[in-house]
Amino acid sequence: MGKQTDVWQGTLVMMVLKTLDVMGAMHGYGIARRIEQTSGDRLEVNYGTLYPALLKLEQEGYVRSKWGVSANNRRAKFYELTRAGRKQVERQAREWELTADIVASFLRLGEEQ
Amino acid sequence: VRGLRAFLLRLAGLFRRESWEADLDAELHSNLELHVDDNIRAGMSPGEARRAALLRFGRLTAAKDRYRDRKIISSFGDLFRDLRYSARLLWKDRLYSTTIVVTLTLCIGGAVTSFSALYGLVLKPLPFEHPERLVEVTTPIRGRGPQTSYWSWTQYRDYQQHANLFDGFAGMSPSTLVFDRGSEATRVDGQLVTADFFDLMGVQPLIGRFFAEEENVEGAHRVIVLPESVWRTDYLSDPGVIGQSIRVVGEPDYTIVGVAPRRLQVFDPAAKFLAPFRVQSRDADPQLRYSRSGQFSASTRWSPFERPEANEAGEIVDGTDRSG
Numbered sequence: 001m002g003k004q005t006d007v008w009q010g011t012l013v014m015m016v017l018k019t020l021d022v023m024g025a026m027h028g029y030g031i032a033r034r035i036e037q038t039s040g041d042r043l044e045v046n047y048g049t050l051y052p053a054l055l056k057l058e059q060e061g062y063v064r065s066k067w068g069v070s071a072n073n074r075r076a077k078f079y080e081l082t083r084a085g086r087k088q089v090e091r092q093a094r095e096w097e098l099t100a101d102i103v104a105s106f107l108r109l110g111e112e113q
Numbered sequence: 114v115r116g117l118r119a120f121l122l123r124l125a126g127l128f129r130r131e132s133w134e135a136d137l138d139a140e141l142h143s144n145l146e147l148h149v150d151d152n153i154r155a156g157m158s159p160g161e162a163r164r165a166a167l168l169r170f171g172r173l174t175a176a177k178d179r180y181r182d183r184k185i186i187s188s189f190g191d192l193f194r195d196l197r198y199s200a201r202l203l204w205k206d207r208l209y210s211t212t213i214v215v216t217l218t219l220c221i222g223g224a225v226t227s228f229s230a231l232y233g234l235v236l237k238p239l240p241f242e243h244p245e246r247l248v249e250v251t252t253p254i255r256g257r258g259p260q261t262s263y264w265s266w267t268q269y270r271d272y273q274q275h276a277n278l279f280d281g282f283a284g285m286s287p288s289t290l291v292f293d294r295g296s297e298a299t300r301v302d303g304q305l306v307t308a309d310f311f312d313l314m315g316v317q318p319l320i321g322r323f324f325a326e327e328e329n330v331e332g333a334h335r336v337i338v339l340p341e342s343v344w345r346t347d348y349l350s351d352p353g354v355i356g357q358s359i360r361v362v363g364e365p366d367y368t369i370v371g372v373a374p375r376r377l378q379v380f381d382p383a384a385k386f387l388a389p390f391r392v393q394s395r396d397a398d399p400q401l402r403y404s405r406s407g408q409f410s411a412s413t414r415w416s417p418f419e420r421p422e423a424n425e426a427g428e429i430v431d432g433t434d435r436s437g
Contacts, residue, residue: 029144033151047170051141059119070143072150077140 012045012053014092020063020081021089027076028054054079062088137177145170240376242315250282266392269307283310285380286390290367293360303386314377319344321355321371328389337367338387341375 015035020026023034031054032045057063062085068078081089145166152162203210238244250272273282286305291298311323319341328336337359339348348354358366373387 027144027147028140029147047144051137056119059122061118070147072147074143074146074150075139076143076147077136 011096012049013057014089014096016050016053016057017062017081017085017089017092020079021086025068025078025080027070027078029076030070031079057085061085141170141177239379246280247314273309281309281313283307283313284390285310287381287384288388290364290386290388291362293362298362301385303384303388304381305388305390307390311373311377316374316377318371319374320352321369323371323373324389329392331391331393333389333391335361335365335367336370336389338371338373339369340373340378340384340387342378343385344372 012035015038016031019031019034019038023030026034028047028050032047032050035045036043054063054065058065058079061082063079064082065077065079067075070076148166148169149159149162152165153159155162157165239247241247269282269284272279284307288303288305290301290303292301306324308324308326308329311318318338321338323338324336327333339354344350344354354369355371357369359369360366367388377387378384
């Protein structure tokens with residue numbers, strides 16, 4: 001395991017939404033673990049940012065939460081995407097692809113000549 | 114819109130601090146336990162697992178603070194700072210701000226005004242049952258086109274009795290009475306209506322009653338109905354007005370029998386009374402059916418309203434004999 005990087009504020013929201021989109025309802029800890037796994041453990045999710053981010057998404061109506069029971073029989077608060085949330089995933093994914101593309105083309109500058 | 118929604122929820126968060134704080138504690142605690150479970154599964158001893166998990170959740174006070182900031186609007190100081198900042202920006206570029214304010218004012222004002230006018234004149238339906246079936250009947254006069262105000266009593270009776278395509282007919286005619294208020298006499302404008310007018314509009318009296326058929330006859334006891342606005346302002350909404358009399362110069366006293374709801378005032382917002390149209394014997398003379406003079410004075414306008422029962426065919430045929 002190499003040095004873990006903190007997740008940038010803006011990207012975390014996109015990762016949370018996408019994770020919920022793929023995995024369905026999950027609790028906060030599960031979301032964090034999943035994000036870390038997906039990144040090949042190169043990222044470490046800061047819980048101090050995760051919970052406020054989840055709350056913000058809930059206030060904006062992109063996710064909703066309810067209490068349930070986890071696979072190993074623990075009570076936990078589960079989050080899932082709303083319909084607006086699913087649309088938001090697509091929108092954010094498009095924006096990120098565009099941004100990544102633009103940044104990549106700048107990084108390529110000079111290589112081509 | 115999402116921003117506004119979030120803002121309102123945060124405002125609500127101010128008032129429900131207890132419940133969400135307990136909820137957050139429970140969530141964090143359950144997530145900590147999940148983490149401990151995971152660590153044990155990964156081969157740690159329970160004590161080790163808890164220590165490692167607590168290390169990860171170590172920044173929880175900070176998390177809670179941020180969560181709290183997010184959950185509620187922590188102080189109105191933020192709000193005022195934002196307002197002051199906006200005000201300063203607006204002041205800094207006064208010309209620009211003024212242009213925007215003036216533009217917005219003119220646009221919104223213009224749009225609102227024209228919509229209100231359009232709504233009032235075109236879109237707003239009459240406040241009665243089946244307003245789409247309520248029509249005003251006109252009488253064509255050669256060289257002058259349709260006239261709403263030239264109706265004779267006989268003509269009205271003809272329609273009422275023979276034009277069976279319609280639910281009913283009613284007429285209305287402006288009138289003036291001189292109320293005798295002891296020390297002074299006041300000219301008061303109102304409307305005379307036929308007894309079936311209220312029925313046709315599907316309107317019930319607020320209190321008291323409307324007119325009976327026999328009150329449409331000259332010599333009948335004088336009765337009067339007050340519009341709601343008059344009743345509320347001049348009589349202070351007193352239900353005891355029913356049965357009171359109004360002295361009128363040159364006529365017997367009128368007895369107040371009812372109060373008409375406000376919506377009837379669309380026909381004549383200025384009307385201060387409604388009284389039964391009283392037919393005089395000469396009005397009923399069939400010979401005078403189409404001669405305007407001598408039946409109603411020139412000031413008498415007669416606008417019967419009728420409600421066609423079936424006009425799917427696109428035309429309304431009346432059953433009156435016009436040859437007479």
